Amino acid sequence: MTAPTTGPGTDPRPQVVGTDDGPAVAGVRCTACGHPSAFPRPRCPACRGPVVPALFGPTGRVWSSTVVRIPVPGRTPPYALAYVDLDDGPRVLAGAEGDAALAMDTPVRLLPADPAGDVRVAVVR
Amino acid sequence: MTVAVHGVGTSHFGRQPGRTLTDLAWDAVREALADAGTEDVDAVWVGTVFGAPGVAQRVLHALGITDVPVVTVENACASGTTAFLEAHESVRTGRYRRVLALGLEQMSTAFDGAITPEPTDAEGLSGLAMPALYAMAAHRYLETGAATLEQLAAVSVKNHAVAEHNDRAQYAGRYTVEQVLASRMIADPLTLLQCCPTSDGAAAAVLAPADGSPDEVLVRGLGFRSGSLWDHRSAHVWGYDLVAATAADAFAQAGTGPDDVDVFEVHDAFTVGEVATTEALGIVPPGDGGAAAAAGVTAVGGARPVNPSGGLLSRGHPLGATGLAQVAEVVWQLRGRAGGRQVEGARTGLVETMGGGVSGIDGNGCVVAVLAR
Numbered sequence: 265m266t267a268p269t270t271g272p273g274t275d276p277r278p279q280v281v282g283t284d285d286g287p288a289v290a291g292v293r294c295t296a297c298g299h300p301s302a303f304p305r306p307r308c309p310a311c312r313g314p315v316v317p318a319l320f321g322p323t324g325r326v327w328s329s330t331v332v333r334i335p336v337p338g339r340t341p342p343y344a345l346a347y348v349d350l351d352d353g354p355r356v357l358a359g360a361e362g363d364a365a366l367a368m369d370t371p372v373r374l375l376p377a378d379p380a381g382d383v384r385v386a387v388v389r
Numbered sequence: 390m391t392v393a394v395h396g397v398g399t400s401h402f403g404r405q406p407g408r409t410l411t412d413l414a415w416d417a418v419r420e421a422l423a424d425a426g427t428e429d430v431d432a433v434w435v436g437t438v439f440g441a442p443g444v445a446q447r448v449l450h451a452l453g454i455t456d457v458p459v460v461t462v463e464n465a466c467a468s469g470t471t472a473f474l475e476a477h478e479s480v481r482t483g484r485y486r487r488v489l490a491l492g493l494e495q496m497s498t499a500f501d502g503a504i505t506p507e508p509t510d511a512e513g514l515s516g517l518a519m520p521a522l523y524a525m526a527a528h529r530y531l532e533t534g535a536a537t538l539e540q541l542a543a544v545s546v547k548n549h550a551v552a553e554h555n556d557r558a559q560y561a562g563r564y565t566v567e568q569v570l571a572s573r574m575i576a577d578p579l580t581l582l583q584c585c586p587t588s589d590g591a592a593a594a595v596l597a598p599a600d601g602s603p604d605e606v607l608v609r610g611l612g613f614r615s616g617s618l619w620d621h622r623s624a625h626v627w628g629y630d631l632v633a634a635t636a637a638d639a640f641a642q643a644g645t646g647p648d649d650v651d652v653f654e655v656h657d658a659f660t661v662g663e664v665a666t667t668e669a670l671g672i673v674p675p676g677d678g679g680a681a682a683a684a685g686v687t688a689v690g691g692a693r694p695v696n697p698s699g700g701l702l703s704r705g706h707p708l709g710a711t712g713l714a715q716v717a718e719v720v721w722q723l724r725g726r727a728g729g730r731q732v733e734g735a736r737t738g739l740v741e742t743m744g745g746g747v748s749g750i751d752g753n754g755c756v757v758a759v760l761a762r
């Protein structure tokens with residue numbers, strides 16, 4: 265197996281890269297079962313099969329969302345978070361604009377790589 | 390071999406920054422040993438999450454417990470019940486005869502508020518504090534119509550009210566649904582009174598082979614799992630499937646089901662957690678957890694009493710101590726000595742604890758224990 269075992273650097277968050285189709289999460293997809301992962305896993309976490317690098321996004325839908333209103337180190341509340349199911353891809357935790365939780369199934373789009381390292385999305389209008 | 394709980398004990402639960410972990414542990418261990426009618430144990434399993442290296446031996450030797458195997462386990466909020474389960478297994482398999490399970494945690498000196506998200510975790514570094522994870526479960530419940538804001542708040546009302554009968558609880562009070570919803574927003578839609586507090590405490594149990602002594606409580610079934618992958622394929626909120634699978638294991642071992650259980654102590658770190666857990670355990674049908682709380686079904690005096698202690702929401706949640714405090718509550722309930730919060734005639738009880746903090750899976754671990762007279 266020649267799959268990557270580590271991502272760029274040691275940041276544990278999904279890595280967003282630029283592509284001709286827009287921003288994408290650089291992960292892997294299983295060649296045995298098709299399971300998508302938002303991370304450079306050494307093998308498929310679902311079936312233990314081999315994986316190949318894959319790009320996910322830029323579009324997806326909100327599974328759920330919240331606004332954090334308590335202090336968290338390194339962040340200024342309030343800030344919105346959402347679990348986003350990328351189209352034909354993995355569920356990722358993403359930051360979102362504004363201070364209101366996004367409705368379930370809201371269409372969203374990945375934003376370009378954030379200097380702070382977060383995955384971020386914007387609502388598709 | 391059938392294993393029994395012969396003694397339980399707990400400290401007071403609450404913000405106790407001026408007390409040492411040794412003081413807290415002593416309250417729990419002294420009571421548990423006295424309850425079991427013994428001074429000696431052959432081994433100790435200790436559950437803690439944020440305890441410093443060596444915390445178990447540092448505390449135990451001060452209590453005069455030395456020269457025995459001591460094993461410390463960390464399993465997030467299920468650390469105490471993991472210690473209980475492993476203590477049980479060591480008795481059941483004959484490795485040791487009488488074993489102490491001890492859970493302890495001092496949170497008030499470690500955190501100003503909520504637990505700091507773990508920066509080596511993908512979602513922790515992304516700012517996902519635990520209240521936010523549960524808030525997204527709550528948001529999902531609301532948006533799919535599985536519960537209402539008022540039903541979520543009803544869990545807080547119920548657990549704070551019954552805690553007035555638990556003098557070891559950190560908080561108690563007669564709140565209205567409106568007051569719960571009007572308390573400070575923590576992570577939308579969860580308000581302060583829907584979140585467990587920052588707590589210090591210890592709890593303990595003494596396990597040994599069942600010997601027919603009048604106060605013993607039998608361990609009938611245990612389930613223990615880590616979470617499976619939680620991802621885009623998961624229809625349920627975080628933790629639901631892990632609780633359901635672990636409970637199925639425990640019920641299979643006990644030869645019982647949820648309808649045979651008279652009293653439940655479950656992991657209500659946040660209101661939505663109790664709602665989801667009552668459904669995952671099969672206490673109520675899927676989607677009925679919120680309505681059941683609002684209708685009093687899950688109150689003491691209702692058909693399916695859940696968290697007569699006041700739960701984590703009111704008793705408090707010193708992580709490593711919680712599971713053994715749940716065990717203590719069920720033991721007191723089954724002995725008929727729970728005072729004003731007693732579930733009349735309770736013969737079978739269930740403890741469920743689950744913990745998280747690792748993203749990508751349905752929970753770090755879950756323990757379900759079925760106990761009976």
Ligand SMILES: [Zn+2]
Nearest residue numbers: 294297308311
């Ligand atoms: Zn696979």
